[in-house]
Amino acid sequence: MTAPPIAFINARLVDPATGYDGPGALLVENGRIAAVSHEVGFNDLSPEIRVVDCNAAMLCPGLIDLRVKTGEPGNEPRETLKSAARAAAAGGVTSIVVQPDTEPAVDDPSVVDFILRRARDIELVHVYPAGAATKGLGGKAMAEIGLMHDAGCVYVTDADQPIIDSKVFRRVLSYASALGVLVAHRPADPWLSAGAAATEGELAGRMGLPSVPVAAETIMLERDIALAELTGARLLVDQISAAQPLEALARGKARGVKLLATASINHLSFNEIDIGDYRTFCKLTPPLRSEDDRLALIEAVASGLVDIIVSAHTPAPPEDKRLPYDEATPGAVGLQTLLPALLTLYHEDRAPLVTLIRAVTLAPAEAIGLPAGRLAPGAPADLVLCDIDAPQLIDAAELISKSKNSAFDGRRLQGKVLMTLVDGRIVYEA
The missing domain is CATH 2.30.40.10 (Urease, subunit C, domain 1)
Known part of the structure; x- marks a missing residue:
């Protein structure tokens, strides 16, 4: 109707x-x-x-959030597609891209079709699935990227799981490049990151928390950029979070590598001190960084070096958060708070309003080929x-x-x- x-x-x-x-x-x-x-x-x-x-x-155009986790299918008590869509609508988010780390993983066209059918039945906001880059998010064998793309997935990613094997990741990038499919990847060296709950530094040491150096992000990003350059693929850097990897991103873009980068609203709004007295709602992945890193990230958004802002919506029930800090599940919900948190940067004169709105509307629309994100007749x-x-x-x-x-x-x-x-x-x- x-x-x-x-x-x-x-x-x-x-x-x-x-x-x-x-x-x-x-x-x-x-x-x-x-x-x-x-x-x-x-x-x-x-x-x-x-x-x-x-x-x-x-x-303004409705917001487009490229990184949203739900529990459906497989873990509906955490979040359903319907509850996520309702939260998105209340937050001014009109399109969401749901991550593939569900049960079963979105590594098959039938699961892509299930999500699209469920979204049509809900009839709230647009819901688009991201497909898994490797089968079961295991980082070993490439998933059915072409078939999932044909079924309606808008990009491929292994979500929070870095693809460690460089040969496998090169294969994913090469195949996706031939099909014109965007690949998103979280840059995190898995050995340096293993078991980490905070960013390495004085604060983590004082609090006794297992930590990870920022270099873990930079090391993996340098590899990813080299492989993207080698294969000619479009690479979406998933949640860049610190000043040091921003330098690698800038060099890669200057060389003409087909790079886009996202930052989460959490890393633009909080720093490592917000952990406070072991506040698990602020335990995130990547972990919160220093204030200097936060300010560098805001500057990168203002300059256009970082293209897209995401909510990184990651629901977790109380039993997963009411644990000792280093045992708690990382992540925070963010669909309803994305826009007001973004506006804080405008009110603080960190960036022009139209620049900030672009990062959550037109830029993500162009990244995944949507006609939205603009105020124009016919849109x-x-x-x-x-x-x-x-x-x-x-x-x-x-x-x-x-x-x-x-x-x-x-x-x-x-x-x-x-x-x-x-x-x-x-x-x-x-």
């Missing part, structure tokens, strides 16, 4: 495709953007069109209306996700989602 037309007037339009950030109005019809004006309204609107006065709230009406100045105190217990492990629990943020549209349908309204 076609959603009724809506006219948004008196909005602050933020369009990353044109760089426009200013007053305007937008008309939605038949699931698409029908018209965009840089005036505050439209003349002679039909009476059957619903008119929404935005009162200068920001209207999908995937939109978010947000009061960017509205304060909110994050209470993890009130989040929609089935798991409540939010690193932002108790933190004050600015930015409240007022309405989310997917294909012109209102899927969330405050």
Whole structure:
């Protein structure tokens, strides 16, 4: 059923495709953007069109989150596709890419098809599966990349598991390159990283936590860049997190290697001191880095060196978090807090608003070949209306996700989602 037309007037339009950030109005019809004006309204609107006065709230493309974990299939008590989709809609996220580390792993076209069918039945936000790069995420034998791509997976990755065998990873990159498939990989030397719960340094030593040096990320990234250059593949660096590997990324891009890089909103918002008194909600992978690393990461986003920002949504139930710090499961939920946390960087004058919005809309859309991420006639009406100045105190217990492990629990943020549209349908309204 076609959603009724809506006219948004008196909005602050933020369009990353044109760089426009200013007053305007937008008309939605038949699931698409029908018209965009840089005036505050439209003349002679039909009476059957619903008119929404935005009162200068920001209207921008819906967010596209390239890294979301759920528990479905196999671990539904942690998170279902439906609960993740509801949380996404409440956070202004209109498209999510779910990771393949489920039970069974998404290493077969039938599992890709299952996820796509479940998403269609839910009818909330767009859900796209990422396929496994190797069978069972084992890092040994290449998965059915071509068949999964044909079935609808948008990129391949082994999620948190680095592919250690360089010959296997070269084979994955070569095959994916021939098919035009994007490959995402987490750079982490497995031997240096084994058992680590924090970043190596004075704080980890004082707290008695097993730690990993930043060099573990740099070493693996240098290898990955060399193999991407050798094969001509498109490589998505999954959650770069520190200043040292940023230097390797910059050198690789300067040589013309086909590189994209993501950073998680957690690593842009927190540093290693936020672990506090062994706060397991802030135990992440990669672990939180120094404040200098955090600031370097923000600068890399502002300059465009880091292309995409992700929530790194990783639900974990209380029994997995209420453990000694080094035994607790890493990860935090982030779908509902991605946008307000991102807006903090704007309020602190760390980066222009249109740059930040681009990193969660147009840049991820272009990375996986979606037509979304822009405010233009004919584009999908995937939109978010947000009061960017509205304060909110994050209470993890009130989040929609089935798991409540939010690193932002108790933190004050600015930015409240007022309405989310997917294909012109209102899927969330405050």
